[in-house]
Amino acid sequence: MPKEDDSASDYSDNESSHSDEEEDIEDYKKGGYHPVNIGDRFDNGRYIVLRKLGWGHFSTVWLTLDTLTDSHVALKIVKAANRYTDSALEEIKLLECVKKTNPESKGWQHVAQLLNHFWHQGPNGKHACMTFEVLGESLLSLMKRYNYKGIPQHIVKRIAKQVLEGLDYLHRECGIVHTDLKPENVLVWIPNIEDYLKTDTADILKEINAAPPNIERRRSSTASWKDGVADVDSISKSKKKRLKKKMKKKNEAIQQNNEDEDELEDTLGNLKINTQWNNSNTSTVIPSCTLDITTIGSEKELDNIVVKIADLGNACWMDGEYTHVIQTRQYRSPEVIVGAKWTNEADMWSVACMIFELLTGEFLFDPRAGSKYNKDDDHLAQILELMRTVPKLLTTGGEYSRDFFDRSGKLKHIKKLRYRRLRDVLHDTFLVPPEDADAASVFLLPMLEMDMSKRASAQQMLKSPWLQETT
Template sequence: MDSDSDYSDCHSIYSDDDEEGLDDYKQGGYHRVLIGDTLQDGRYKIQLKLGWGHFSTVWLAYDSKLERHCAVKIVKSARRFTQGAKEEISLLEKIHSTNIDSPGYQHVAQLLDHFEHEGVNGTHVCMVFEVLGESLLSLIKRFKYRGIPTAMVKKVADQVLLGLDYLHRECGIIHTDLKPENVLVYVPNVETLLQDRFHIHGAETKPTSDEGDKTSTAATSEPSILEQVDTKGLTKNQKKKLKKKLKKKIQHRRKTESTGNRENKDGIVMSSVLDFTAGDQDVNAYENIVVKIADLGNACWMKDECNHLIQTREYRSPEVILGANWTEKADLWSLACMLFELMTGEFLFDPRPSSKYSKDDDHIAQMVELMGDTLPPRLKHDCEFSHEFFNKDGNMLHIKKLRYRNLHDVLEETYRGEDKLDLLTQFLTPMLQLDDEKRASAASIMNHPWLQD
C-alpha cells in the first residue's frame, strides 16, 4: 500500500537532492537539455537547471516574448507521463481561469503556457510556470529543524487555507499531496533578484561581478597561470602557447560556473537552488512572506469518486490508509500535519514497522492514540482494507496496547514557541478529526482566532 504515484514528481522543483540518473535519458525518458538551448521556436532560452523529479526536469528560462523569466517543466516522453501531464494541464487551466479575483487565486502556482517539444527521446510535454523561490522544507532546514517562527507559520497557514479554499470550493479540485516540498515561497521582485544575486540578466547570463572580472584578469596573467605548472625546459614560444591554452581553459570554467552549467561525472547538468534569502535566518526577512501551493501532478477533480492511494506517508489521512473513498478533507489532514512540522521541526506522525505489525498498522495506531478511538464504524468495517487493521469488535488486530496522548501535551513537549497552546490545539484539532465527514473544511477554519492572535 505504501507506493508512489505513477506521475507526480516527489522531488521539490528546487531540489538539492542528487541529480536524476543517466539511465533515464532514453526513449520515453528525459529530454537532454543544455544551458543555452531554446524551446518553442526560440521563445524560451534555458539558463539554469532548477531541479528534477522522477518524471520531469525543471529549468529557469528567459521568455523573449514577454521579456521575463519563467520555470519550464519538461516531462518524460513515455505515454503514461504524457497523459499525466495533460491531465495536470487541464487542472491548471481550470485554476488559472476560474476566478482571478479570488483571494486564494494568488496562493496557487499558475500555469503560464504549455507546449510539446520534439526531442531525440520522443515528444515531451512542457509546462511553463512563474519563477518561485525555495520550498517550506528549505525553511524547515534553514531553522535547523527547531521550528519556524510562529508569526511566519500563521501567515503560511492563512495563505495555504485561502489556496485550498480556492481549489476546493471554486475549482472543484483536490490537491492530494500537500506537504512542505509542495508549498513554495513567492518572490515579488524576481527579475531584480535574479540580476543582483544570481547575475542573470535577461536572455544572457553575465559574469558574477566586476570584482570577478578583475580576478579573471589577474588569474590569467602569465605568472599566476604558469607558476602552477611545470614549465622547466620549455622555450619562450612553448610557454606562450601553454599560457594561451590554460587561459582558454580558465575562461571556459568561469563561463560554465557563471551560467550554472555545472555537470556531474555523468555529464548531467546540476541543479542550482534559487535561495532568494541568501540563507537568512532573520525573522524580519520573512515578515511579508507569501507562499503558493505547487505541484498539481497528483491532483484530481472533486466530482470523481476515488479511493486510490494518495498523499506522502507522513501527511496521509486515515481514510486513505483504510481504502475508503476520500474527499477534499484529506487535504486538511495533510495541512494540519504540515503546520505541526513547521512549528516543531518534527513529524506529527512518523510510523515505523516491526516484526509484529506493518507501518500502516503503526500509523493508524498513532492516529488513534493522539485523537482517541473516534474512527466511525464505516471506516473500521466497510473499507477495502478495514479487515487488515480491525477485528469484528473494532479493535486493532496487531497492536493491542495503545498509549493514548492528547495533542495539547504533544505540542507542549515539542513546540518551542511562546504561543498559546490551548488556542493552537483548538485550531489544529478540527483538521485532525479521524472521521473525515466531521473534519473541518478550509472555509470553516480560515477565520480561526489562532490565525488572528
C-alpha cells in the same frame, strides 16, 4: 492489504526543489528525460535555458528567459513515456481551471500559476512542457534554515492562512483536490524577483549570446529537426551523406515512411546525446540551483512571507469517487489508509500535519514497520493514540478495514497504545509554552477529525481565532 507505498502516486514532482542528489543519467533514454544544455531554446526559440532549478522522478525544471515577454519563467519538461505525458495533459487541464476560474479570488494568488504549455520533440520522444511563474525555496528548505527546530509561530500562522486560502480556492471554486500537500509542495514567492534575476543571469545570457549556436540549440528551437545533421563531425562522410539524403526525403514527405523516420530520429538522437554528454565532459547531470530567499533580502522579509501551493501533478476533480492511495506517507489521511472513499477532506488532514511540522520541525505521524505489523498498522496506531476513538466508517467501510480492525473496532496487530493529547505533545515534547500549545491544538484538531464528514473545511478554518492576528 494495501501496497507499501510512501509516495503520493506515480507522477508527483517537486517543481523546483533542490536535492543533494540529481536525476540518474541512465534515465536519459527513450521515454525518459529530455537532454538539456544551458543555452538551449524551446518553443520555436521563445525560451532560453539559463539554469537548472530542480528535478523530479518524472520531469526536470529549468530557469528560462521568455524572449517574448522579456521575463523569467520556470520550464518543466516531462518525461516522454505515454504514462507521463497522459498525466501531464490532465495536470494542464487542472492548471487551466485554476488560472481561469476566478483570478479575483483571494486564494487565486496562493496557487502557482501555469503560464504556457507546448510539445517538444526530442531524441527520447515527445515531451509535454509547461512554464510557470518563478518561485523560490519550498517550506522544507525554510524548515532546514531553522535546523528543524520549528519556524517562529507568527510566520507559521501567516503561511497557514495563505495555504488555507489557496486550498479554499482549489476546493470551493475550482472543484479540485490537491492530494499531495506537504512542505515540499508549498513554495515561497519572492518580491521583485525579476529585478534580481535580470542581474543574476546577465552574465549567463551574455555567454549564450556570444557563443556560436550548436546543434542542440538549433534543434531545440523547432520540433522538426530540420538542421539535424549539421556540425556532427564524429561520423564518416559517407554516413553523413546518407543521413542528409534521408533527412531531405523526410522533409519532402513527412511520415510517408514511419520506419525510415524512426530509424533516422534514433540515429540523430543517439548522436545528439553522445555529443551533449561528451562535450560537457560530465559523468553526472547538471546540478540544480534553487533560489534562496536569503540571497535576495534579509530574513526580516520572512515576516511578510508569501507562499503558493504548487505541483498539481497528482490533483483530481472533486466530482469523482476515489479509493486509490494518495498523499505522501506522513500526511496521509486515515480514510486513505483503510481504502475508503475520499474527497477534498483528505487535503485538510495533510494541512494539519504540515502545520504541526512547521511549528515543531518534526512529523506529527512518522510510522515504521515492526516484526509483526507494517507501516499502515503503525500509522493507524499513532493516529488512534492521539485521537482515541475511531468511527465505524474506518473500521468497516474501507476495502482494507478488516485487515486492520477486529469486530470490536480495535487494532488487530498492535494492542498496546500510549494515548496522549495533542496539546501535551506540543508542550511536553516540543516545549511549546502552555498557552500557545493549547491554542495551536484547538486550531489543528478540527482538521484531524477521524470522521472525514465532520472534518473542518478550509473555508471554516480561515475563521479560526488562531489566524486572526495575521495580515
